[in-house]
Amino acid sequence: MAIKRYTRMEYGSPDEMVFGEARYPVSYGLGQTVGAGVVVPEINFAPRPGAEKNPESLRREYVDYITKDILDRAITLGFPTVQLENEHIFQMVNEPQRYEKPVVAGQKEMMQNYHDEYGIALSIRHTVADPRLAEEGLRVGMDKKHSYPEKCVESIEVAAENGADLLSIESTGGKEVADYAILRQDIRGWLFGIGYLGSIDMAWIWPQIVDIAKKNKVRAGGDTNCAGANTSMFMAGGYLDRDIPRTFAAVTRAIASAKTLVAWECGATGPDKDCGYEGPIVKAIAGKPTAQEGKNCQCAHADLMGNLIAQVCDLWSNESVEYHPEFGGSSVQCWLGSIGYEAALMNMAKQLKQDRLLRDLYMATDRYRSPEAFILAYDNAYKVGQAIVEYGNDIYLRSKAAGMTAARLIEEENKSGKLRLSKHEQDMLRKIITDLSALPDEEGRFQEMCLKAYKDVPLFNPKNYEL
Amino acid sequence: MAIKRYTRMEYGSPDEMVFGEARYPVSYGLGQTVGAGVVVPEINFAPRPGAEKNPESLRREYVDYITKDILDRAITLGFPTVQLENEHIFQMVNEPQRYEKPVVAGQKEMMQNYHDEYGIALSIRHTVADPRLAEEGLRVGMDKKHSYPEKCVESIEVAAENGADLLSIESTGGKEVADYAILRQDIRGWLFGIGYLGSIDMAWIWPQIVDIAKKNKVRAGGDTNCAGANTSMFMAGGYLDRDIPRTFAAVTRAIASAKTLVAWECGATGPDKDCGYEGPIVKAIAGKPTAQEGKNCQCAHADLMGNLIAQVCDLWSNESVEYHPEFGGSSVQCWLGSIGYEAALMNMAKQLKQDRLLRDLYMATDRYRSPEAFILAYDNAYKVGQAIVEYGNDIYLRSKAAGMTAARLIEEENKSGKLRLSKHEQDMLRKIITDLSALPDEEGRFQEMCLKAYKDVPLFNPKNYEL
Amino acid sequence: MLDLKSVNFDRVLRRYDIQMESKESPEELAARMVPKDPYLRKVVEDVVFMRSKNITENVASALKNYTPEEVIEHGLIKGMDVVGELYGRGIYYLPHVMVAAEVMDKGVKLCESQMKGARETRGKVVMHVAEGDPHDIGKNIAAVLLKSNGYTVVDMGRDVSIQDVITTVENEKPAILTGTALMTTTMSAFPKISERLRERGINIPFICAGGAVNRAFVESYPIGVFAAKAIQGPALANKTMEGYDWRRLRENWDKLTAAKE
Amino acid sequence: MLDLKSVNFDRVLRRYDIQMESKESPEELAARMVPKDPYLRKVVEDVVFMRSKNITENVASALKNYTPEEVIEHGLIKGMDVVGELYGRGIYYLPHVMVAAEVMDKGVKLCESQMKGARETRGKVVMHVAEGDPHDIGKNIAAVLLKSNGYTVVDMGRDVSIQDVITTVENEKPAILTGTALMTTTMSAFPKISERLRERGINIPFICAGGAVNRAFVESYPIGVFAAKAIQGPALANKTMEGYDWRRLRENWDKLTAAKE
C-alpha cells in the first residue's frame, strides 16, 4: 500500500485544536466514537507476577479479574464510555494461539455482555508486543533463532480476528542505535536511529497492520515512540534526576513525532498510543485522534507535564498499573476512577463551551516546568508540526527540522522568556544545535555518513532496513 | 473554654466561596499558609502489614520510607508546597511514648531538612486515633479495662510536643447508635447518635485539643464525621451497590456537618480533616479552610462526586494509600503526583482569575451524579449551612434542620429538576421526611424520646454523654 | 454560577442505577416462593414484608398446626430465604434484611418457648474484629446474615485480643471462627490466631474478611478462608456444616462465592 | 490562548533544579582529587574531561614511567573514581560517565598491549536481561559502570533463557551473576535461576534489578541481592570481592547502598 506523506497541516491554527475533538473522528468497538466531542478514559493494566504461568492463569487474570473489575467500576461510577488497553506481554507474542487468543476472546465476550446489559460504550485496544531483536533480524525470514518478526505479525492477526477493536504496536526499529546514542548525548545518532531507521521500519510493519485491520473490519490505531523518546523522558526524569539533560529529551520528542506519524501515513486511522507524548504534534499535523496520559498515569511514571498533556487529547490514559488490591478496590479500579473523572471534567467543559479555557489552564500549568513540556504546549507543538510537513516527503529532513525547531524554540524562550534551564541543559542545547546544524542537507549523504559512523554500534545491522 | 456557636454565615453568598481561599487563612508548619490563594496537596498513607511489629520498624516505615519518598517526589516534580497527614494506627495511641513519639519526631526532623535545603513549604497533620469503646466508657476515668480516653488525650499531647503542626481526630462519639440506626434506615436514631450525642462528645474532647495546641504553639485543625456520614456514603456506594440508599447517605451528610462544626466552635482554626465530605457546608458557615478529597483519592474509595468536591477545597487529599511499590515509584509518590498536579491546575486557575469558572466545571460534572453530590454543590451546601446557623445554638434543632433542608432540596430537584432517584431512593426520602417531621420541636423532648427508644441499643450508655 | 441548561449530561455521566431498576417487585417474587399452606404463608410474608406487629399472632396460629421446628424451618427461615433472594437481586437493600431478620428473631423466640429442649441450630459461629481495630460494621452485618440463616452466633465484638479469641474458641467449641480486620496494621493477628489454634489441634475454618485483607493473604496461613462480602458467610458456613474442611472450602472458593458477589 | 503575563508561577511550580545547581565545577573537584604526578595526572584528567583524542598519547607517556598496572590503577581507574564522584554529586550526568568510560577503555587497551600475561581484573560478572524482556538500558548502564570499576563483564544481552544463563555461569565461573527484569511477567525467571544454580552448588551473589523487581521479591529466594540503581553495582561487587556472601550483602544492604541512591 502506498504511503501518503503529510505535507500540510490539517489544522489551520493551533487554537483550532482542543481535547475531545479531532478533524477525523473514528468509530469502532461497541458503540465507541473517539474524537467527536467526548474524551474517553482508556485504562491499561499489567498482570501480577506469576499470572503468566500458563494460558489459563493468564486468561483468568486478564478476563475474570482485571476486565471484570474495570467494567464493574465503570458502571458503579456512571462512566458513559470506557476504552480498555491490553499491552501484550512476551508470552502472548511468543505463542499467540496458546496465550493470546483466549485472552483477546475472553475480554471481548465479557465486554459484549456489559455493553448489552448496560448500554455502556466500550472498546479495547490491543497493543501487541514487538519482540524483534536487531541482532537476529527485524524482517520476516531473517530471524532463524526465534522467528520473532513472523510471530509479531501473527499476533496482530490473532488479535484482530478474536476481538480487538483497535490495533497498536510500539515498534522498536532503530532503537539499537538510539539506545547507544542516548547514553552519549549524541543527537545525530539518535536522529539516525529513530527519525531515520525507525521511520523505515514503520513503513514496513504498518502497511501490514493496516491490511490486517481492514480484513477484519477493525481499526489500525497508531504507534508511539516509547522505545526512544519515552526512554529519554524517563531517564531525564524530574528535578532530582541527573541521568540525561531534559533539553536532550525534549529534542528527541520532537524528532520522534516525525516517526510516529508514519503509522498514520500508512493508513492507520488513530487514535495513536497513549504512552508517546508526541500526540499533540502528530494530531496538529494529521487531525486524527490522540491518546494521552499525564497526571493520572503516575502509577506508571512521573512526568513534568501532568496537566499540559491533556490539552488536546481524545483518550485519557493511566499508561498502565499492575493489578493488585488497594483500600479503594483493585488498582485498575482506582486508576480508572481517576482518569474517568478527569474525562468527565473535560466533557463537562465541552458541554459548557469552556473547553478551550480548560485546555489553556492545563497547558499553562506546566508550560515552563520543563523544556519538553514547553515544546509540547499546543502552540509550539503546532510549530514543530509545521516544520515536519514542510519537509514531509523526506523522513530525514523532516526529523531534522522537527528537532531543530524544538531546539530553537527552547533556546529562544530561555533567552527572553520564562523557561529556565540549568547550565548543563544550556550547554547541551547548544551542542544539539551545533550538531544538528552540521548535518548535511540531503538524505543520501546523511545515510552514508551515519552508516559509517555507527557501523560498530553493537547489534546494529543495516540489512534490517534494507540499507 | 467557652464554645462559641455559629449563628450566622461567614460568607454573604455561595458565590463568594472558591477553592484556595478562606475567610480565615491559617499559617503553621514550615512556611505553610492554607486558605490564602493557594491549594495545597495533602498526602496521607498507611504502613504495610507487619510494619507495626515494633517501634523501630514502624518508625522506619513512616520516616525512612514513606516520608522520604514523599519529599523526594515533591522536589522531583517541583511542587512548591505539600502537607503530609499521618493517621495514627492503634499501636500509636495504645503506647504513645513507645510507638508514636519516634515517628512524630522523625518525620518532622526529615521535613525540616528538606525545608532548609530546598525552601519547600511543608507541614504535617497528625490525626490521632480515637480508640475509645462505648461499652467501657468514653470519658477519662471510666474505662477501667484499657484507659482509652486517657491514652487518647496523651497521644494528642505527644503529637503536639514532638512535631505535629496540625492536630486532628475523627472522633467517634455517638457512633454506637448511628451504627445501629444505619442498618435500619432509622434517620431519627442516626440524628440522635451523630447530631446529638456526637456533638456532645466533641464538646468534651475538642476544648482539650485546642488547649494542647495552644500550649505547644501548633494548630488544632478539625474533625470529620468519618464514623457516621462516611460510613453511610461508603455503604451507599455506586450504581451497582444496594446496601443502603443514597438518599439516606445524603441526609446523614448534612446532619454530620452540624457535628463537625463543633470542633471549630471550640476554637479549632481549621483546616478540617479531608475525609469528611461535609467540608463545603462547614466552610460556608465558618469561613475556615477545608481539606477535601475526591477523584484523586480513589486509592481509598470511590465516591460519586470526584470533581465536585474540589470546588471549595483549600487542601486536596488522596485520603490514604497503603505503602507499596508501583511502576511509577512507591504508591505514596504516585498519588502525590496526582493530587499535586490537580492542586497545580487549581492554582493556575487562581493566577489567571479563572478559579470560579473551574470551580463551576468541577461542580457541574457531578451535580446530578448522586443526591449527596447534589446537596454538597456549593450553592446547596450554603443553604444547608444557613439552616444550621438559624438554629445555631441548639445542637438538636440545627442537626434536624440540616437533615430536613437536605431532604427537601433533593425532593424538589427530583420533582422538577435533573436529579434522578430510583424508586427505592424516593421511598426512603419520603420516609426520612416523614420521620424528621414527626420529631419534637424541643431538645429536651427529643432527648427523652430517644433515651427511651434506644436504651437497648447494644453498647449505648447515656453516661458517656452525661445524660 | 454557570448556566447548566444547555448541558447534555448523557455525555458526562450515565445513571445505570436508574436504567437498571428491577422490574420485578418484592410481591411478585415472594408470590413465587412462598409455601401454599395459609398458616406458614402468613409467617413467611410477615418476615418478607417486615411486619413486626403481625408476626407474633401469625406464628402463634401456625404453631397450632405445626411443630415449632417446622414453623422455624418452613416459615421463618424460609422467609429469610426470600429476603436473601431479593437482596441478591438488588430489589431489597441491606436494611430490609436487617429488619426482616429482627422480625424473624421475634418469631423464633416464640417458637423456642414452646419447644422441649434447646433448639438445634445449624451450627455455632464465633465472630470477632481484630485487636486495635474498631471497624465492626461489616462484622455486624455478617452476624445478622448468619443468624438469620439459622446459626448461633457468639459475637465477641471489636478490638478483641488474640488470647480472648483462643479462650473463647476453646470454651465455645464452634464449628467456625470468623475474624474481621480493616487495617493493614491489625490483620497480622490472623496468622497468629491460626498458629495458636493449630498448636491446640483446632482446625475449624477461620473465615477472615474486612477491607484490609485479601484472598492471597488469608490463604497464606492454615485454616484461613477468605470472604469478600457478608452475604458469602452463610454459603461458606453451610458447606462447612456439610463437612467441607478449610482446604476444600478454599478449593471450591470461586464456585461457592461466585453468585454472591 | 489565555494571556499568561499576570501569572506568578512560583505559586504553581518551583524550579528546584535551577535553585540547586551545584556551585562546584568539575574542574574544582577534579583538582582536589587528581594525583600530583604530572604523567598520571594527565591520564586522570583525560578520563575526567573525556579527552578521547589525548588519551593514547598521555597513556603512552605515563607508561614510560610506570608499569601498565600502575597506569590503569592510579591513572585510568582513578579518573573514573573522580567521574563517579562528580556523577554522585549531580555535577556530571550519565552520558559523561559513559563517554569517560570509553576514554578509559581506550587507555586500558593500550596498557594491556604492553602487559605480559592477561590483566587481572577485579573479578568477573555475568549479566543478562530476563527471557522475553527487551528492556536493557539499565543493564547496559550497569555494565559500563562495572567495567569502569575494573570488572570483566560477560554481557549476555536481553531476552536470555534460563538455560543459557545456567550454562554461561557454569562455563564462565563468575564471581557475580546479575539479572534485570522490567516486567511483572518476566521476573519470575529469577527464583528459577536461583534454584537451578543452588542445585548445582553455585552460591554466588545474584544481583537482581529492574523496574519490576523490588527488594522484598529479590530477597524471597536464596542468593538474590537487590539493586535499585546501576551505581550500586560497583559497591555491591566490591564487597563481594572482599568476601561478603549474599547473606552478608543483604544484611548490610541499607548501609552499602545508602550513599548511592
Ligand code: B12
Ligand atoms: C467507617 C470507617 C471508620 C469508622 C468505623 C465505624 C465502624 N463502626 O465500623 C471509624 C470512624 C470508627 C474509623 C476509624 C478509624 N479508621 Co476507618 N474507615 C472507615 C471506612 C470509611 C469504611 C469502613 C466500612 O465501614 N466499610 C463498610 C463495611 C461494610 O465493610 P467491611 O467491614 O469491609 O465488611 C465487608 C466485608 O469485608 C465483609 N465482611 C466483614 N466482616 C465479615 C465477616 C464475615 C464472617 C463475612 C462472611 C464477611 C465479612 O462483609 C462486608 C460487605 O458485605 C474505611 C474506608 C475503606 N476504604 O475501607 C476507613 C478505613 C478502614 N479506616 C482507616 C483508618 C486509618 C482509621 C483510623 C485509624 C483513623 C484515625 N487515625 O483516626 C481510625 C481507627 C482508630 C483506632 N481505634 O485505631 C483506614 C485504614 C488504613 C489502614 N492502616 O489499613 C481506612 C481504609 C480509610 C483509609 N483509606 O484511610 N473508620
Ligand code: B12
Ligand atoms: C523504554 C521502555 C521500553 C522500551 C525499551 C527500550 C530498551 N532498550 O530498554 C521498549 C519500547 C522496547 C519497550 C517495550 C515494551 N514495554 Co516497556 N517500558 C519502557 C519504559 C518507559 C522505561 C524503561 C527504562 O528504560 N527505564 C530506565 C532504565 C535505566 O531503568 P531500569 O532498566 O530499571 O534500570 C535501573 C535500575 O533498575 C538499575 N538496574 C537495571 N539493571 C541493573 C543491573 C545491575 C547489575 C544493577 C546494579 C542495576 C541495574 O539501574 C538503572 C538505574 O540506575 C518503562 C516505564 C517504567 N515505568 O519502567 C516501560 C515498561 C517497563 N514497559 C512495559 C511494557 C508493557 C512493554 C511492552 C510489553 C509493551 C508492548 N506490549 O509493546 C513492550 C515489550 C515487548 C516485548 N518484547 O515483550 C511496562 C511493563 C509492565 C509489566 N508487565 O510489568 C512498563 C512498566 C510501562 C508501563 N507502565 O506499562 N519498553
